[in-house]
Amino acid sequence: xxxxxxxxxxxxxxxxxxxxxxxxxxxxxxxxxxxxxxxxxxxxxxxxxxxxxxxxxxxxxxxxxxxxxxxxxxxxxxxxxxxxxxxxxxxxxxxxxxxxxxxxxxxxxxxxxxxxxxxxxxxxxxxxxxxxxxxxxxxxxxxxxxxxxxxxxxxxxxxxxxxxxxxxxxxxxxxxxxxxxxxxxxxxxxxxxxxxxxxxxxxxxxxxxxxxxxxxxxxxxxxxxxxxxxxxxxxxxxxxxxxxx
Amino acid sequence: xxxxxxxxxxxxxxxxxxxxxxxxxxxxxxxxxxxxxxxxxxxxxxxxxxxxxxxxxxxxxxxxxxxxxxxxxxxxxxxxxxxxxxxxxxxxxxxxxxxxxxxxxxxxxxxxxxxxxxxxxxxxxxxxxxxxxxxxxxxxxxxxxxxxxxxxxxxxxxxxxxxxxxxxxxxxxxxxxxxxxxxxxxxxxxxxxxxxxxxxxxxxxxxxxxxxxxxxxxxxxxxxxxxxxxxxxxxxxxxxxxxxxxxxxxxxxxxxxxxxxxxxxxxxxxxxxxxxxxxxxxxxxxxxxxxxxxxxxxxxxxxxxxxxxxxxxxxxxxxxxxxxxxxxxxxxxxxxxxxxxxxxxxxxxxxxxxxxxxxxxxxxxxxxxxxxxxxxxxxxxxxxxxxxxxxxxxxxxxxxxxxxxxxxxxxxxxxx
Numbered sequence: 001x002x003x004x005x006x007x008x009x010x011x012x013x014x015x016x017x018x019x020x021x022x023x024x025x026x027x028x029x030x031x032x033x034x035x036x037x038x039x040x041x042x043x044x045x046x047x048x049x050x051x052x053x054x055x056x057x058x059x060x061x062x063x064x065x066x067x068x069x070x071x072x073x074x075x076x077x078x079x080x081x082x083x084x085x086x087x088x089x090x091x092x093x094x095x096x097x098x099x100x101x102x103x104x105x106x107x108x109x110x111x112x113x114x115x116x117x118x119x120x121x122x123x124x125x126x127x128x129x130x131x132x133x134x135x136x137x138x139x140x141x142x143x144x145x146x147x148x149x150x151x152x153x154x155x156x157x158x159x160x161x162x163x164x165x166x167x168x169x170x171x172x173x174x175x176x177x178x179x180x181x182x183x184x185x186x187x188x189x190x191x192x193x194x195x196x197x198x199x200x201x202x203x204x205x206x207x208x209x210x211x212x213x214x215x216x217x218x219x220x221x222x223x224x225x226x227x228x229x230x231x232x233x234x235x236x237x238x239x240x241x242x243x244x245x
Numbered sequence: 246x247x248x249x250x251x252x253x254x255x256x257x258x259x260x261x262x263x264x265x266x267x268x269x270x271x272x273x274x275x276x277x278x279x280x281x282x283x284x285x286x287x288x289x290x291x292x293x294x295x296x297x298x299x300x301x302x303x304x305x306x307x308x309x310x311x312x313x314x315x316x317x318x319x320x321x322x323x324x325x326x327x328x329x330x331x332x333x334x335x336x337x338x339x340x341x342x343x344x345x346x347x348x349x350x351x352x353x354x355x356x357x358x359x360x361x362x363x364x365x366x367x368x369x370x371x372x373x374x375x376x377x378x379x380x381x382x383x384x385x386x387x388x389x390x391x392x393x394x395x396x397x398x399x400x401x402x403x404x405x406x407x408x409x410x411x412x413x414x415x416x417x418x419x420x421x422x423x424x425x426x427x428x429x430x431x432x433x434x435x436x437x438x439x440x441x442x443x444x445x446x447x448x449x450x451x452x453x454x455x456x457x458x459x460x461x462x463x464x465x466x467x468x469x470x471x472x473x474x475x476x477x478x479x480x481x482x483x484x485x486x487x488x489x490x491x492x493x494x495x496x497x498x499x500x501x502x503x504x505x506x507x508x509x510x511x512x513x514x515x516x517x518x519x520x521x522x523x524x525x526x527x528x529x530x531x532x533x534x535x536x537x538x539x540x541x542x543x544x545x546x547x548x549x550x551x552x553x554x555x556x557x558x559x560x561x562x563x564x565x566x567x568x569x570x571x572x573x574x575x576x577x578x579x580x581x582x583x584x585x586x587x588x589x590x591x592x593x594x595x596x597x598x599x600x601x602x603x604x605x606x607x608x609x610x611x612x613x614x615x616x617x618x619x620x621x622x623x624x625x626x627x628x629x630x631x632x633x634x635x636x637x638x639x640x641x642x643x644x645x646x647x648x649x650x651x652x653x654x655x656x657x658x659x660x661x
Binding site for chain 2: 096099101102103104105106107110124127128129130131132133134140142158160161162163164165205207208209211212213214215216217218219220221222223224225226227229230231239240241
C-alpha cells in the first residue's frame with residue numbers, strides 16, 4: 001500500500017488524485033489522506049497544483065460528465081474521510097465513463113455517490129427552505145447554516161429565479177456570502193455579521209405567511225412526526241413560519 | 246375586512262384540496278421578471294399535518310351558492326364568508342414568492358353568481374401575474390365546472406396546470422351528495438383540456454414560439470370514504486382517466502367529516518390508511534405496469550389494510566417467485582416487494598459490471614426486509630427462507646421479531 005498526503009483543500013484533493021493517476025500507481029493499492037503533521041505520519045506529500053487539478057477536471061468532463069457532477073457535489077460535503085474512495089471512483093470513471101455511477105455494488109463507488117447524493121439532497125431542500133427578508137434599504141437577505149457547502153449552486157438557482165431583486169445569501173456556519181446585484185453574482189467571506197434592520201412592511205408579510213402556514217394544515221390530520229421527518233428541526237432557526245416555537 | 250382575516254378564512258377553506266404539486270413544468274424566467282419553474286417541483290415547507298407546502302393554496306372566495314353535502318363551504322353552513330380581490334391575490338403571491346415561501350399559486354374558488362363570473366375573475370388573477378408582474382413561477386388554476394370553453398382556454402394559456410375536480414367516484418354519488426353539480430359539466434372541460442393540450446404539443450413541435458397550454462398537464466381529485474364505491478371501482482375510474490383523458494395525476498382525499506348530514510357516513514376519523522393504500526395502488530397503475538384487475542377482483546374489491554398492494558399481489562402469486570435478480574427483466578424486477586422504480590434501474594445498471602449479491606442489493610438501496618422472501622441472487626436464496634405462503638404472510642406482517650408492527654406513517658406520497 002502506497003500512502004499519499006495532501007493539504008486538505010478541495011483543489012489539493014483533485015490535484016493529488018491527478019498526480020497518483022499520472023504516476024501509474026494502482027489506485028486499488030494506494031491510500032490518500034489529509035496531512036496531519038504528526039510526528040510519525042508516513043506517506044508522500046503531494047503539493048497542490050492548480051493546473052493539474054484543472055486538467056483532470058477537463059479530461060474527466062470529456063470522458064464522464066456525470067462523474068464530474070458527482071465530484072462537484074462530493075466536494076460540497078467537505079468530508080475528509082473518503083479520499084481513497086474518491087481516487088478509486090475517478091479511476092473507475094476514466095475506465096467506464098458515466099456508467100460508473102451505476103456500479104453501486106462497488107464499495108468505493110457507493111460511498112462517493114451516496115455522499116454526493118446527500119449533498120444534492122440538501123441543496124434541493126435549501127432551494128425550498130431558504131427565506132429572504134426585506135431590509136430597510138430595499139435589498140433582501142437570507143441566512144442559513146446547511147451541513148453541506150451549497151452556497152454556490154444555491155445562489156445560481158436564485159439568480160435565475162429572483163433576478164429582479166438585489167439579494168444576499170449568508171452561510172453563518174462558514175461565514176461565506178453570495179451577492180446578486182440584479183446582473184451578476186459574486187461570492188466572498190464575512191468575518192463579522194449582524195442582521196441589518198428590516199423594512200417596515202417585512203413584519204406584516206411575515207405574519208401573513210405565519211397565518212397561512214397555521215391554517216393550511218388540516219386539524220383532523222395533525223402529524224408533527226411526519227412534519228419533522230420532512231423538515232428536520234435543524235432548519236427551523238431561520239424559517240419564518242417556525243419562529244417562536 | 247383585514248387581510249389577515251381573509252387569509253385565515255380562505256386558506257382554511259382551501260386546505261381540503263389534496264394537490265400541492267409544483268412539478269412538470271420547466272419555464273425559464275424572463276429578464277426583468279420574477280420566477281421560474283423547476284421540472285421536479287420544490288417543497289417549501291411542511292404544515293402541521295405533515296403535508297408539503299409548495300403553493301399558496303387559497304380560495305378566491307368561499308361564498309358559495311352550491312350546497313354539496315361533504316363541503317365545508319356549502320351554502321347552508323354558518324361559516325364566515327370572505328372574498329379576495331384579484332389584486333390582493335396577485336400581491337400576496339408576489340410578496341410570498343419574493344421571500345421564497347412558495348413556488349407559486351394554486352387558486353380555486355366557491356361559485357356565487359355564476360361559473361363564468363368566478364372563472365373570469367380567477368383567470369384575471371393568472372393573467373395579471375403573467376402580464377403585469379411578469380411572473381414566471383407556477384400557477385395551478387381550478388376549473389369551475391360549467392364555465393365557458395373560452396375561459397378554459399384562457400386558463401390553460403396562463404397556468405402551468407389546470408384541474409377539474411371529479412369530486413366523487415361515481416355519478417350516482419355525485420347526484421346524491423352534490424345534486425347541483427352534473428357529471429357532464431365536469432367531464433366536458435376535462436375533454437376540452439386534453440384536446441387543447443394535444444393541439445399545443447403538435448403546434449410546439451412545428452414552432453417553439455407556439456403558446457404552451459397547461460404544460461404541467463391536468464389533474465383531478467376525488468373524495469374517498471364519503472360514498473359506497475369499492476377500491477376496485479375507484480381504481481378502474483382512475484385508470485380510465487389516465488388512459489382516456491390523459492390526466493397527469495388523480496388525487497385521493499380522505500373524507501374529513503366537516504358537516505353533519507344524514508347522507509354522509511359517520512366516521513370517527515378520516516380514512517387515512519385507505520387513502521394511503523389507494524395512492525400506492527395508483528402508483529402501481531402508473532409506473533409498475535399493473536392493471537386494476539390484477540390488484541383487486543370482484544371477490545376482493547377492497548385493498549388490504551395490512552399489506553401494501555404490491556406485497557398483497559405477491560402473496561397471491563407464489564408461482565411468480567422467486568425472481569432471479571441477475572436475469573429478470575425490468576418489468577419482473579418491478580413486481581418484487583421492496584424493489585421500486587429506482588432500485589430496479591440500479592440493479593440493471595449494477596449487474597452490467599458484476600453479478601449482484603445480497604450484500605450488493607443492500608448497497609443499491611433495496612428494502613431487503615421485504616424483498617428477501619421473493620428473490621434469488623445468482624440462484625441463491627437469502628438465508629434459509631421459508632416460502633410457504635401462510636408463514637410468509639405472518640413473517641411479513643410481524644417482521645423478524647415478535648412485535649406486531651403498526652403502520653405508523655401516513656404519507657401522501659410523491660407530491661411532486
